[in-house]
Amino acid sequence: MSVSVRVPTILRGYTSDAAEVSAEGGTLSEVLADLEANHPGIRARILDDSGRIRRFVNVYVGDEDVRFAQGLETATPSGSQVSIIPAVAGGC
């Protein structure tokens, strides 16, 4: 169950500057665990200390926000795209 994960600029320090990496897992939770195994530190930027998705980060499977699906238990079918979209304020 391989999926591609879109990594935003501010988290590319964890992925050797790769904008897209592949990860394994049938649910978002498993994908994030696999992501953490290969790119240590990245999961803590997405999940808070109690394991919930941070309120200033959105995670999408396809074009659906997982907050409105099954959260971390959202299914990630093989070939789907997981996108991590953090809040950015810059306009300057």
Add this chain to the structure above:
Amino acid sequence: MSLPPLVEPADELTVDEVRRYSRHLIIPDVGMDGQKRLKNAKVLVVGAGGLGSPALLYLAAAGVGTLGIVDFDVVDESNLQRQVIHGQSDVGKPKAESARESIEEVNPYVNVILHKERLDSSNVLEIFGGYDLILDGTDNFATRYLVNDAAVLLNKPYVWGSIFRFDGQVSVFWNEYGPNYRDLYPEPPPPGMVPSCAEGGVLGVLCAAIGSVMVNEAIKLITGIGDTLVGRLMIYDALEMTWRTVKVRKDPEAEPITELIDYEAFCGTVSQEAQEAAAGSTITARELKDMMDRGEDFYLVDVREKNEYEIVSIPGSVLIPKGEFLNGEAFGKLPQDKRIVLHCKSGGRSAEALAALKGAGFGDAVHVGGGVLAWVNQVDPSLPTY
């Protein structure tokens, strides 16, 4: 989402206006009706900076009748790489005034209104009240949430764009018809976690890509044509040259917005830990110079990023980026027998690093208030700033 036109048409266009806008008038979807709506529209642009520059120029050229500009800042040389509404001779001039001069040159039929003040809870409702539509191109989370909440309270739509390095995001928030910004991002990140353009940089031309989409959406909202970005977030990657769209929904668990709040406290500028660490452990750039001149034995650490260090640095400083203090890697690189002095660009990041350093037992560590910018300003004005 297709929506009714936001603005009623003006009575008529003058002969001069018909000539000027002819390339709009012959588009069936715009036509005389759409151009008259643009003429009657009052649009407020918050921030005459990276996004505000192209947005204002194109809104003016398109024939938006009234353009308001909120900006309290002055033009700096480092703005000119992307803020194309300002020019070399505008350096030092208020951005609002500089922008007005450019707009008047592009289109003398635009009525320009300047608000040369910082937008805050005390003035936002009154300022927004005079406009049909708002474009948000500001540079900090506190103002982003302020703009959102005021727009919700006044039931006005606004076009939102943000940029960082090579990435852009753009959407339209209109609470009556779809989600608002708090549905997308319920809370801001903690201070220091997401770098600003001033810390992380921005590709100048990215402003044009995102700013032009913002104007595109503004024109559609005013004239009631096409499908707007209400309920959709567009994400632009200038390196890969991709535009992606994701859905934005109303959050059923969101707290209703009923009043304005203290946005500085909500977003913070420096975290509580950093404020406490910096209290009583902050030295000035001048004091740092005096310590050097007296030959004191201390270890000066620059916690910025490598690119910034290459632009300008304080003599004798060692580069260890802030991230290494937060993950603990830095501590093994520091001498145990010397006092540690931290600095960054302007004092925010070094305060964050100082909190981590004190937590690791370096109790006598200090940081330089105002950072390398204060050093250039107070000690060595021959050095460049950025």
